[in-house]
Amino acid sequence: MAEAKQKKSAFIALVGRPSVGKSTLVNLLCGEKVAIVSSFPQTTRNAIRGIVTKEEGQLVFVDTPGRHVSEKKLNKKLMEVSDRALDDSELILYVVDASRIPGAEEEAIALRIAGSQKRTIVGINKTDLPAVDVRPYFQFIKEKLPEIPLERCFKISCVTREGIDALLACIFEMAGYGEAFYPEEYYTDQDISFRIAEIIREKAVNRLRQELPHSLYVEVADAELRESKTGAERQTLWVRAFIITERESQKGMVVGKGGEMIKTIRQTAQKELNRIFDWKVELDLRVKTGKDWRHNDTILRRIIDR
Ligand SMILES: Nc1nc2c(ncn2[C@@H]2O[C@H](COP(=O)(O)OP(=O)(O)OP(=O)(O)O)[C@@H](O)[C@H]2O)c(=O)[nH]1
Ligand SMILES: [Mg+2]
Known part of the structure; x- marks a missing residue:
């Protein structure tokens, strides 16, 4: 043989x-x-x-x-x-x-x-x-x-x-x-919350100007798998996430006039998440301020060292 x-x-x-x-x-x-x-x-x-x-x-x-x-x-x-x-x-x-x-x-x-x-x-x-x-x-x-x-x-x-x-x-x-580290169908090992947060960040960063891309991070606060009502469709992954700005004054720019900006970020992120995952993803996206987070060791450790 x-x-x-x-x-x-x-x-x-x-x-x-x-x-x-x-x-x-x-x-x-x-x-x-x-x-x-x-x-x-x-x-x-x-x-x-x-x-x-x-x-x-x-x-x-x-x-x-x-x-x-x-x-x-x-x-x-x-x-x-x-x-x-x-x-x-x-x-x-x-x-x-x-x-x-x-x-x-x-x-x-x-x-x-x-x-x-x-x-x-x-x-x-x-x-x-x-x-x-x-x-x-x-x-x-x-x-x-x-x-x-x-x-x-x-x-x-x-x-x-x-x-x-x-x-x-x-x-x-x-x-x-050497031996393979991952099963052959894997193309990444990122956890789901991280991937969702990153895709939201990408959609935000690509639409915002000046200092804003550097001034924000995204956190998934809550996620829940929900059965479809008819049982025929795919399950829904409901996700609540926050775009976190460094300053209070930046929140308005992320929300946009009449909420248009955050709506576009939510819709484009949702579209991509629906393509990536087997579930139908439903995003509840909000904005809040994490004052001066870029100078906060605890937050930096949480989002960068993970
Ligand atoms: N024309 C052209 N643009 C490219 C190519 N590769 C990447 N880009 C563009 O270059 C820009 C930066 O790409 P990224 O992949 O985010 O670069 P990166 O090195 O990961 O950047 P950081 O994460 O900031 O370090 C994006 O606008 C890409 O579309 C290429 O081969 N040709
Ligand atoms: Mg890069």
Whole structure:
């Protein structure tokens, strides 16, 4: 009898500046929406696992907050999340944005992973954008991370899928042999309340301006599974959630004129939740203030360390 082929298994931490496309890439690799995406920097606030199981084995991608230099309490907390993922994963996927030039922040990241070059793969993302020039990044890698060979630097696009298959093949190649961590049908291990809160946050962040995206978080306060009245339809998951703003004056902007803004956030979130879950999701969405929550250690621990 032929011996069963050994399977690959690895955790891969994504690292990069804010908005380079880490979460978009994890979603593309997993073939499902695992992590929320927006054009605002530092959208991701947690280590979010996205799982890819194929014939070759299983890869667990760990999405992380974008690395940014700032002494603010929230940012320091986000950097801890990124640091932990880098330390705890076998491989590192370093994502850069080809449409921006590498600067001081990029150098700080290169310095952070300089000791891990042997286990790092580079994705030079957004190559679909007009007039992008990838040469500065190849030069940057050559200078700052010289132990990463060219063959491990991939020009990629999450829009056209350029380079994605080659990147994935390289990661499988570098991964060690081992048992799968999750059943093969899993594409994430997030709990339901967290996923619901994140999707609401995404819908809010993508509609709000200025400081607001950074000033809010979402909490699921209550959830209840209800049988459908006829028994014929799917069960309803009733959820009460709060969008929590930092200041009282921000509540009005989240609610919007005549309640239009919160209604749109609720409807778009509900639509996506209905697609993701087997239940019919019914959202009761409200707004409240958690004064200066970004400076409150207890709240930061609750929403970021989880
Ligand atoms: N044109 C183009 N846009 C992209 C690509 N990948 C991501 N984006 C866009 O870039 C923006 C940021 O994407 P995210 O995936 O949220 O970036 P991130 O690195 O996870 O950001 P943080 O969580 O803030 O660190 C979004 O508007 C995406 O739609 C790409 O390959 N091409
Ligand atoms: Mg992200």
